[in-house]
Every structure is written in structure tokens, then in C-alpha cells.
Amino acid sequence: MVEALYDVLSPWAETDPIPLSGITARLDDVRGKRIGLYANYKRAAAPIQGAVEAELSRRYGSAITIERFQQAGSNDIGSSDEGAQFSRWLEEVDAVIVAVGD
Amino acid sequence: MYDTIFAEQHNKPAVALVNQGFVHDARSAAASKGVPGARFVLTSIPCECTVTDKIAAGVQEAIGDVVAALTMPLKPEEMSPAARPTEVTRGAVFSGDLSEIQRFYYKRGWTDGLPILPPTRDALDEMLAGTDLPPEHIVGKMIPRLGKATVEKIAINAVMAGALPTAMPVLIAAVEAMLDPLSSYGIFQVTTGSWAPFLIVNGPIRDQLRINGSSGALSPGDIANASIGRAIGLMARNLGGARKGIEDMGVLGNPAKYSMVLAENEAASPWPPFHARHGSEADDNCVTVSFPNSYVQIVPRGTDDAGIIDTIKERLGPVWRQATVVICPSHATTLAEAGWTPERLVQELETTRPPVPDTGIGRLSGAEGARIVVAGGPGAWIGLVLGVGRWVSRPVCVPANWDKLVRKYGEYVPNYLRY
Numbered sequence: 001m002v003e004a005l006y007d008v009l010s011p012w013a014e015t016d017p018i019p020l021s022g023i024t025a026r027l028d029d030v031r032g033k034r035i036g037l038y039a040n041y042k043r044a045a046a047p048i049q050g051a052v053e054a055e056l057s058r059r060y061g062s063a064i065t066i067e068r069f070q071q072a073g074s075n076d077i078g079s080s081d082e083g084a085q086f087s088r089w090l091e092e093v094d095a096v097i098v099a100v101g102d
Numbered sequence: 103m104y105d106t107i108f109a110e111q112h113n114k115p116a117v118a119l120v121n122q123g124f125v126h127d128a129r130s131a132a133a134s135k136g137v138p139g140a141r142f143v144l145t146s147i148p149c150e151c152t153v154t155d156k157i158a159a160g161v162q163e164a165i166g167d168v169v170a171a172l173t174m175p176l177k178p179e180e181m182s183p184a185a186r187p188t189e190v191t192r193g194a195v196f197s198g199d200l201s202e203i204q205r206f207y208y209k210r211g212w213t214d215g216l217p218i219l220p221p222t223r224d225a226l227d228e229m230l231a232g233t234d235l236p237p238e239h240i241v242g243k244m245i246p247r248l249g250k251a252t253v254e255k256i257a258i259n260a261v262m263a264g265a266l267p268t269a270m271p272v273l274i275a276a277v278e279a280m281l282d283p284l285s286s287y288g289i290f291q292v293t294t295g296s297w298a299p300f301l302i303v304n305g306p307i308r309d310q311l312r313i314n315g316s317s318g319a320l321s322p323g324d325i326a327n328a329s330i331g332r333a334i335g336l337m338a339r340n341l342g343g344a345r346k347g348i349e350d351m352g353v354l355g356n357p358a359k360y361s362m363v364l365a366e367n368e369a370a371s372p373w374p375p376f377h378a379r380h381g382s383e384a385d386d387n388c389v390t391v392s393f394p395n396s397y398v399q400i401v402p403r404g405t406d407d408a409g410i411i412d413t414i415k416e417r418l419g420p421v422w423r424q425a426t427v428v429i430c431p432s433h434a435t436t437l438a439e440a441g442w443t444p445e446r447l448v449q450e451l452e453t454t455r456p457p458v459p460d461t462g463i464g465r466l467s468g469a470e471g472a473r474i475v476v477a478g479g480p481g482a483w484i485g486l487v488l489g490v491g492r493w494v495s496r497p498v499c500v501p502a503n504w505d506k507l508v509r510k511y512g513e514y515v516p517n518y519l520r521y
Contacts, residue, residue: 006220007194008203011212011258011340013249014191018136022181024115026173035172036114038105044151048119051154051161052168059165071105076288078108086105087112095172096109098118102149102294102351 027095030056031063036093038086040071042101049099067093103131106140117171118142119164121149126348127292134246134343139180141171149294149353194223207262211345214335214360218262229257232270234501241274242281245288247343251277255341256333263333266511268311269326272389273333275496276301279391280334285494290393291344296352297393299334300426300487301363302475304377305387307498308365310508312515315365317479320397325514331361356395364477370431371476372438377495379444380473387498392426394489401482402433407440410484411450417486420456424470424492427451428485430478444474 027033037052039045053066069089073080090096109116120128122144132140147160196206203220207213219225230237230253237254244251256273265273280287280299290297303313314324322328338359344350368375377388402413410433418425427447429437437447451472470492478485501507 005197005199006203006222007197008207009193009221009223009226009258010189010191010195011207011221011255011262011336012189012191012210013244013247013251013255013341013343015188015243015247015249017185018134018248020136020138020183020185021111022183023110023137023139023141023176024113026115026175028173030169030172036109038109040105042150044147044149044157047151047154047157048147048161051158052119052165054158055161055165059169076104078104078111079283083108086108090109090112090114093114096106096114096116097168097172098106098109098116100103100105100118100120102121102124 030095031060033094034065034067034092036067036069036089036096037099038069038071038096039099040077040101041073045099045101046070048101052097052099103128103140103142104135106142107132107135107137110137110140115172116140117168119145119147119161119168121145121147123149124351127351130343130349131246133186134248138183139176143167143171212336212340213262214332214339219264221258221261225261226254226257229261229265229267229270230254231503231507232257232267232501233274235274241277244281244337244342246292246349249341249343251281251337251341256337259336259340260329260333263329263336264325265329265333266311266325266514268507268511269330269333271387271498271500272301272303272307272311272330275389275498276330276334276391277337279389279494279496282494284492285391285393286491287393290491291338291342292349292351294351294353295395296354296356296359297395297489297491298356298358298362299331299338300358300392300394301331301334302376302390302426303363303365303388304368304375304382304390305385305498307387307500308368310512312512313363313365315367315477316370319364319367319477320362320485323516327363328361331363335359335361358394358397364428366475367431367477370434372435373444373474373476376473376475380493380495382495382497387500388495389498390493390495392424392489392493393491394424394426394487396488398486398488399483400486402484405433405436405482407437407442410437411442411447414484414486415451415454418451418455420458422488423490424488425451425472426487426489426493427472427474428477428487429474430481430483431476432480432482433484434476447474448472
């Protein structure tokens with residue numbers, strides 16, 4: 001017995017083209033720089049942030065400056081009320097290390 | 103990774119420390135934000151780790167790579183990423199017999215593992231009869247991939263799920279509710295907690311679609327309950343691009359992602375219907391979406407009002423955030439006869455909650471407390487559907503030919519043999 005043949009459609013959604021961006025030029029050295037440590041809302045993030053600070057301090061001492069930022073809410077920070085605060089904080093640092101807790 | 107992308111978009115070199123199990127998630131997240139070259143360092147630190155020594159060891163192991171990620175010059179593809187080839191999304195994508203189609207869809211990751219109905223052009227046209235909206239109408243863009251939830255794509259996924267065309271109005275309203283930022287769908291769909299969409303349907307459309315709100319409302323066997331939830335799950339995968347272990351990082355998973363849909367048993371409820379207690383008119387059709395991750399069923403230790411309420415309070419304990427309390431009709435009647443309204447009951451649950459201990463688990467925003475819905479058949483069970491977010495409702499808009507559609511599909515019911 002020959003089964004019927006079907007022409008079938010895709011359930012996969014179209015997307016608008018996302019403008020692609022390169023990443024920011026890197027630092028030549030972390031020494032002499034203000035390094036931002038960001039922790040999201042997950043419970044491991046702040047301890048990881050603390051461990052990163054300890055390790056950077058051990059390696060670089062006063063050659064780098066550490067700034068910390070702790071996310072309060074659990075939403076995507078770029079679209080949350082904290083976005084503006086995070087943007088202002090970013091202006092004060094030269095680079096960012098992100099701890100996400102996962 | 104979104105935080106990392108945000109920093110990059112503010113012209114700050116950034117790097118994320120990511121658990122090694124999240125490598126695909128990190129790549130997908132970066133690509134979905136248009137910054138596929140965003141740097142991350144994989145670590146051996148266990149997820150949600152509370153052990154200081156393990157965190158310190160993991161960071162010590164990774165710190166060299168972290169510093170390198172901030173200082174190593176960019177590769178050409180990091181400076182100017184190339185666009186990936188796009189999937190074919192329009193027109194016929196495959197021709198074959200039924201088993202070949204099952205294999206084709208499954209191998210592309212487009213199913214939930216169960217067989218689908220083939221979404222042919224004819225089947226799509228039939229499904230589109232369930233709405234007056236044009237096929238190209240975009241209901242929204244589904245996170246994380248930002249796939250366009252057009253009416254046509256909703257209908258294709260509905261066909262695959264085995265839905266009847268009369269489900270389309272509910273599906274469209276449910277997608278609208280899910281995409282309301284208040285629902286936090288974008289977080290719940292991809293995070294580790296395995297949150298699943300839970301739909302409560304109110305209004306005359308419950309009966310028109312024969313959405314079960316009585317015996318076994320959350321069990322398989324009703325085409326509306328089963329296929330509406332299934333279609334939502336397929337849309338999360340095929341429109342939102344949330345695939346388990348890649349973008350959907352639910353640790354344990356959740357059977358409710360197959361389907362968790364019920365109608366309120368308005369006919370057997372002594373109270374105004376759920377949606378009328380939360381801003382709609384009783385005659386409106388309405389769908390309410392939330393994202394719980396667990397569901398427990400309990401028998402009260404007494405069938406008077408005190409026995410029912412005390413048992414609910416005991417099982418909720420102190421740490422619940424969002425509870426949809428599903429009360430069966432007999433208990434609802436008992437409570438109403440004793441003078442309890444849903445509002446008073448919610449107040450009782452919230453004001454007598456024991457002190458909340460500090461669990462140390464991540465702060466989750468949007469908790470809204472408790473809501474009461476009446477569902478289920480004869481018997482003495484209570485359901486606690488537990489989550490951490492909000493309920494979001496949307497009106498269900500039916501097409502002009504609705505009565506005709508309901509007549510056409512309304513008699514499509516199982517006839518169980520007696521034995």
C-alpha cells in the first residue's frame with residue numbers, strides 16, 4: 001500500500017535580521033585599570049564576585065581598582081529598572097567581569 | 103550573558119564566568135543579542151554553589167583565562183561577526199509520507215517527541231478559519247530567539263499539536279499574555295527552574311471548546327486541554343527557539359510543558375468566576391497564564407472550612423511565592439457556606455503565613471501571592487500550583503463566524519463505551 005504524500009510547512013519562526021556587533025577592543029593590560037565586578041541575582045553570583053575580587057587583589061594588589069555592582073532584580077538588566085543605574089556604573093569602569101551564579 | 107552583552111554594548115570589554123554546563127546557552131544568548139563573539143570563561147564552579155572553597159578553587163582555576171579574555175586582542179570574527187545562514191521558514195519544507203514527516207520534524211528538533219499532525223497547506227487554511235486576523239499579523243516576538251509569532255506560525259504549531267481551529271482564539275490570547283513583560287516569560291522559559299505555562303480559561307468559550315474543568319481536568323483525554331497546552335509548548339520551541347539543554351536550561355524538566363490547561367468549573371463554583379474577580383466581566387472569554395514549576399494535590403484533614411483552610415496553610419508553609427489554589431467544587435461549596443469568599447481566603451493565607459526564613463535562594467521578583475480557582479470533579483482534593491511570578495490575563499477574541507465554527511467542531515467529542 002502506498003502511503004499518501006504530504007507537502008508540509010515549517011513551524012520555525014522567521015526573525016528580523018539582528019544587527020551584528022563586534023565586541024569591544026580589549027585592554028592592553030588590567031594594571032592601572034578600574035575593573036568592574038558585576039554579580040547577578042543568583043545566590044552564587046555574589047560569592048563568585050567576592051572570590052574574583054580576592055584573586056585579582058592577590059595577583060595585582062593596588063595596581064588595579066575594583067568596583068562592584070550587585071543586581072537586585074531577577075529580570076534582564078538591560079530591560080529592567082536597574083538598567084540606567086547599571087549604565088551609570090559602567091561609565092566608571094574600564095572593563096567588566098560578570099558572575100552569573102550558574 | 104545578557105548582562106555581559108549589555109556591558110559590551112556600552113563599549114566596555116566584558117567577560118562572563120559561566121558554568122561549563124551552560125556553554126550552549128551562553129552561545130545562544132550572545133547570538134540572540136547580536137553579539138556572538140561575547141567572551142565567556144567556563145568554570146567548574148557548581149551551579150548555585152554555596153560552598154566557599156569550591157567557588158574559590160573554581161575562580162582560582164579560571165582567573166588567568168578571565169584576565170586573558172579582557173586583554174587578548176580580538177580575532178577578526180569577534181570584530182566583525184558574520185551572519186549565519188537562515189532557516190527556510192516559508193513554503194513547503196518537506197514532502198514525504200507520514201512516517202518520513204515524523205522523522206523529518208523530530209530530527210530538526212521541531213516536536214516535543216510525540217507524533218505530530220502534518221502541517222499541510224490545507225490543514226493550515228482550516229486552522230486559520232479560527233481567527234479573523236490575517237496570517238501575517240505578528241502577535242509578538244518570542245524570547246529568546248525573538249521569532250515572530252505570526253498568526254500563521256501559531257496556526258502551523260496548532261496543527262502539529264492536533265488542535266481544532268476553535269482553539270486559535272485561545273492560543274492567540276495566550277501568546278499575548280505570555281509576551282506581556284509582566285509574565286516574565288523570557289526568564290521562565292529558559293531558566294533552570296523548569297517553569298511551565300499554566301493556562302486557566304474562563305468564560306463561555308470553556309464550554310464551546312469543551313475545555314475540561316471537571317473530573318481530571320489536568321489529565322490527558324480532552325482535545326482542547328491537551329492540544330492547546332501542547333501547541334504552546336511547540337511554540338516556545340519553534341517560535342521562541344527555546345530547546346532544552348540549549349536555551350531552556352530547566353534542570354529537571356517538567357511534564358507540565360506538554361500541557362497544563364484547565365477551565366474553571368464555573369458552573370459548579372459558588373463564587374464569581376476567576377476572571378471576574380480579577381478585572382474582567384463574567385461573560386468575557388479570558389485566558390490567564392502563569393508559570394508554575396510544581397503541582398501538589400492534598401486531601402484536607404477535615405472537610406469543614408477549618409480543616410480545608412488549615413491543610414492548605416500547612417502545605418504551603420512559609421516560603422511560597424505564588425500559589426494558584428485549585429479548589430474542588432465540594433470544598434468551594436463548604437467554604438462559601440461558611441462565609442468564605444476567595445478574597446477572604448487569600449487574605450487568610452497571606453496574613454497568617456509563618457515568618458519566611460532566609461533561604462539564600464536568588465531573589466525572584468513579581469510574586470503576587472495566592473489566587474483561588476475552582477476546578478475538578480466529585481471528590482475531596484485540593485491542588486496547589488506553585489510558582490514565583492505573576493498571573494497575566496488576556497481577553498479571548500473570537501472570529502465573526504464563531505457560532506458556525508463551534509457548531510462544526512463542537513460535536514467532536516469522545517464517546518466512551520460502557521462496560
